[in-house]
Amino acid sequence: xxxxxxxxxxxxxxxxxxxxxxxxxxxxxxxxxxxxxxxxxxxxxxxxxxxxxxxxxxxxxxxxxxxxxxxxxxxxxxxxxxxxxxxxxxxxxxxxxxxxxxxxxxxxxxxxxxxxxxxxxxxxxxxxxxxxxxxxxxxxxxxxxxxxxxxxxxxxxxxxxxxxxxxxxxxxxxxxxxxxxxxxxxxxxxxxxxxxxxxxxxxxxxxxxxxxxxxxxxxxxxxxxxxxxxxxxxxxxxxxxxxxxxxxxxxxxxxxxxxxxxxxxxxxxxxxxxxxxxxxxxxxxxxxxxxxxxxxxxxxxxxxxxxxxxxxxxxxxxxxxxxxxxxxxxxxxxxxxxxxxxxxxxxxxxxxxxxxxxxxxxxxxxxxxxxxxxxxxxxxxxxxxxxxxxxxxxxxxxxxxxxxxxxxxxxxxxxxxxxxxxxxxxxxxxxxxxxxxxxxxxxxxxxxxxxxxxxxxxxxxxx
Numbered sequence: 001x002x003x004x005x006x007x008x009x010x011x012x013x014x015x016x017x018x019x020x021x022x023x024x025x026x027x028x029x030x031x032x033x034x035x036x037x038x039x040x041x042x043x044x045x046x047x048x049x050x051x052x053x054x055x056x057x058x059x060x061x062x063x064x065x066x067x068x069x070x071x072x073x074x075x076x077x078x079x080x081x082x083x084x085x086x087x088x089x090x091x092x093x094x095x096x097x098x099x100x101x102x103x104x105x106x107x108x109x110x111x112x113x114x115x116x117x118x119x120x121x122x123x124x125x126x127x128x129x130x131x132x133x134x135x136x137x138x139x140x141x142x143x144x145x146x147x148x149x150x151x152x153x154x155x156x157x158x159x160x161x162x163x164x165x166x167x168x169x170x171x172x173x174x175x176x177x178x179x180x181x182x183x184x185x186x187x188x189x190x191x192x193x194x195x196x197x198x199x200x201x202x203x204x205x206x207x208x209x210x211x212x213x214x215x216x217x218x219x220x221x222x223x224x225x226x227x228x229x230x231x232x233x234x235x236x237x238x239x240x241x242x243x244x245x246x247x248x249x250x251x252x253x254x255x256x257x258x259x260x261x262x263x264x265x266x267x268x269x270x271x272x273x274x275x276x277x278x279x280x281x282x283x284x285x286x287x288x289x290x291x292x293x294x295x296x297x298x299x300x301x302x303x304x305x306x307x308x309x310x311x312x313x314x315x316x317x318x319x320x321x322x323x324x325x326x327x328x329x330x331x332x333x334x335x336x337x338x339x340x341x342x343x344x345x346x347x348x349x350x351x352x353x354x355x356x357x358x359x360x361x362x363x364x365x366x367x368x369x370x371x372x373x374x375x376x377x378x379x380x381x382x383x384x385x386x387x388x389x390x391x392x393x394x395x396x397x398x399x400x401x402x403x404x405x406x407x408x409x410x411x412x413x414x415x416x417x418x419x420x421x422x423x424x425x426x427x428x429x430x431x432x433x434x435x436x437x438x439x440x441x442x443x444x445x446x447x448x449x450x451x452x453x454x455x456x457x458x459x460x461x462x463x
Contacts, residue, residue: 003058003345005221006296008229008251009155009237013347018220019249024060026052027211027248029224029232030112032069032203033093034078037100038271039290039301040257040264046287047254047295047348048223049106050390054344057336057389065214066109067207068094071116071200076189086190087116100274104287105391113210115201119192121209122201125243126181126194134242138172140184140197146177149238155251156230165231179235181205204235211236211247218246226253227263254295264301272301281310288313288392292354296347311450312358316383317394318458319361319368323380324395327373330380332388340386350390357386369424416447416458423449424456 003016018024028048031041045066055062069075070090079089094114102108126142129135134148146152146160153160165179182205185191185198192200201209211219217240224233233251240247256263264271277286289309293299323330337360343352364379387393419438426434439449442458449458 003054004347005250005252006347008253009248011157014250016220016250018060019218022059022061024055024062024221025215025219026062026064026221026223027207027215027219028064028066028109028222029207029228030066030068030109031094031097032072032074033090033097034072034074035093037093037097037274038257038264039274039277039286040271041097042100042104042106042274043257043290043299044223044225044254045101045106046104046290046391048252050291050295050350051221051223051252051348052107053389053391054348062110063215064107064109065111065113065211067210068097068112068114069203069206070094070114071190071206072203080188096275103274103278103283104290105283107391111214113214115206115210116190118206118210118213119201121213122182122205123192123194125205125209125212125239128243129181129239132242132244134239135181136174137182137196138174140199141172141180142182142196143173143178144181144235144239144242145174146179146238147175149242151241152238153234155237156234158230158234163231179204179231181239204232204239207232208236208240208243208245208247212240212245217244219248221250221252222248223252223254226255229253252295255298257290257299257301259301261300277306281306284317284392284394285310285313291350291390291392294347294349294351312354313392316357316361316387316392319364320380320383320394322368323364323376326368327377329395330377330384332393333378333381333385336385336389337382340389344389353386353390357383357390360386416442420449420456420458 004013005016006013026048028044030045031037048064048066052062052064071086075090076086079086082089126135129144130137130142133145135142135144146163153163160177163177165177167180180202182194182196183199183202184196185200190200191198211222222233222236237247237251258264259272274286281289286306289306290299292309292312299305320330337356339359340353340356343349343356346352360379360383364376364383367375367379384393384395388396419442423435423438426432426438442449447458449456
């Protein structure tokens, strides 16, 4: 395998070789379940789902840990404002995230640990840091002493004296640079007993403890959004290295979904909830929109861009259905096109990978129109194989593109393809009046026909 990944820590693309032959260990920062998921939240899950699928297709046994942060300042504030128990607020929104991941075709993680289920591991990690001289307790809080780690700031590229933790200047910190590992209990907040008194964990501590609990002191890949580089991932790296753990060998960061040039966030009021978008487009179409751009490229949301993605996905889907309806179910090809493999091996280059898919669709439609059954089936099999890696196979059982009315669509498709065949014959004979009449009849029945380089495709019109 020649996979190369851009490692955020070295700022270089490096050849990926796993720690253990034949297996890959991945930790992905999952949801902080403070509210309903929007496309900015789930993009990360989708990007690393594609990486996980590609690693599995390449022959690796992949262990993927994707955590749930179910105790956090924001969760507590929002639950209190809503007059609801914090645990009920967290559980409600965790289910919403799970539903969004499932709807968009994310394979379930190997394990999905909650922060509140790993307090013991967090306390043990804090004890190790105190013993090694990298942390100190003060007034019931425990802080990480940043200046005790010589390479602090290496991940985010910051000079230590320029660091601002965003925690304020209060408390019993010895140095404003230090960050909180453990927070002393406050009235009305959940807490757990520790050697330093009752309290709850800091955000950064949670992920270090959960990652090592399931993947060991050193593992292959740590992924998350670009907004997590600092302070979250910098502090994860610091406390884990200070405890003597090798921690992540590769750091990967996906870019944001933006609106008006700004990161999509609830505080800006520029969010697009998954459930709302899925009333407008199908899950496969939204997944295509989010995994099509390179994972390190920002996606500037617009309705027009989403519509373009929908049309592109429907061209792929229409071709595969045409082949199935005429010549039977195409198998998933055992081999992948070299261009597709090269694209994904080059730091998960999904734009070029999808370019290969659309080339196959054009070639397949040409073969269909020419009556080349073997060529059409070969192209459709390759399309299924490549889209399977991306989680977009139109014929995947239980996949995001599967439709409950599949039998009805197959029957409808047979009728539509018969009319399209008559229309193609009329156009070939330059009988454009008949061709236009057939198109208009289809349109009157709610079926839109699009003529393009890929051939003629059809879709059901939106209401």
